[in-house]
Amino acid sequence: MDPGPLRPLLQTMEYRTLGKTGLKVSRLGFGAATLGNEYGTADPQESARAVNLAIDSGINIFDVAPYYGRTLAETRLGEMVEGRRHEVIIATKCARYNKAEFDFSAGRVTQSIDESLRRLKTDYVDILHVHDIEFAHKRQVIDETIPALRNIQAAGKARFIGITGLTVCMLREIAEETDVDCLLSYCRYNLMNTDMASTLFPLAEKQGVGLMNASPLYMRLLTPEGPLDWHPASAELREVGRQVVDLCKRRGASPSKVALHYASAPSSIASTFVGISTQEEVLQNIGAIDATLDLSLLDEIDKLAEPVRHRIWKSGLPENYDRMMTD
Secondary structure, eight states, X not given: OOSTTHHHHHHHOOEEEOGXXXXXXXXXXXXXXXXXXXXXXXXXXXHHHHHHHHHHTTOOEEEOOXXXXXXXXXXXXXXXXXXXXXXXXXXXXXXXXETTEEOOOHHHHHHHHHHHHHHHTSSOEEEEEEOOGGGSOHHHIIIXXXXXXXXXXXXXXXXXEEEEXXXXXXXXXXXXXXXXXXXXXXXSSSSSOOHHHHHTHHHHHHHOOEEEEEOTTTTTTTSTTOOOTTOOOOHHHHHHHHHHHHHHHHTTOOHHHHHHHHHHOOTTOSEEEEEOOSHHHHHHHHHHHTOOOOHHHHHHHHHHHGGGTTOOOOOSOGGGOOTTOOX
């Protein structure tokens, strides 16, 4: 690929500090679930080119997990960044290993990091997250899982630790009671749902916790292609997503670009992860964060989304459902 068009992209990538970790992360992060074929079969060679182009273009943080592709994503990412490990920040996870296979015990997460390090071809990760905490009992995460991660950190296998999940209230409650370094939530700050703003933005500012956002396209609800069959959204959420996409298209705007720019804009969010599997997607997504949004279009989108603003599907144990959940 001609490197000429990449030069302006390198000049415009924005970096933000990930809370008290001090890590300087790119505003746009590489969501590596795609490497595990979570959103359709990815071509390994093209994905490798996309990873290298992303790094060349200034994207420096990669989000992966044993769960993505059931270890395939970690394995591929390790191969793809080999020789460039010093240029990237790798965030991986523990405790979730299959659709219904979770283990938040100290023994299992301690074993898990060693498995991840082998797949990633590295002797440490920059961030180790507990994956989808809403599937765990809160006290176990606080009293067993997080202390185990601190031991992993003390052993030099993870520089920083954090927690992830859909349930923003549980993320906040655990972060208030423990001393985690960062939080990652998904589908909770986008054109249709901004729950992260009221629950996690104040916490990040008060405690210096690094905040990351994922699924800015609402797991494809906000794309012309629409969600895959497994998407857990209700018919009402799917319909509003379709209306938002149609509105953007009528106004001559790319729905995906509008959604990504909007989701990554708040300064409270250090990095926003978007799934990438091709070189074209790298360039399109970097271009999206530099776009200028039409405020009148955002006003119209806001009106469409208002009836479902705080609706989200239930995930995890009933005791952990967010109080604002109404779907």
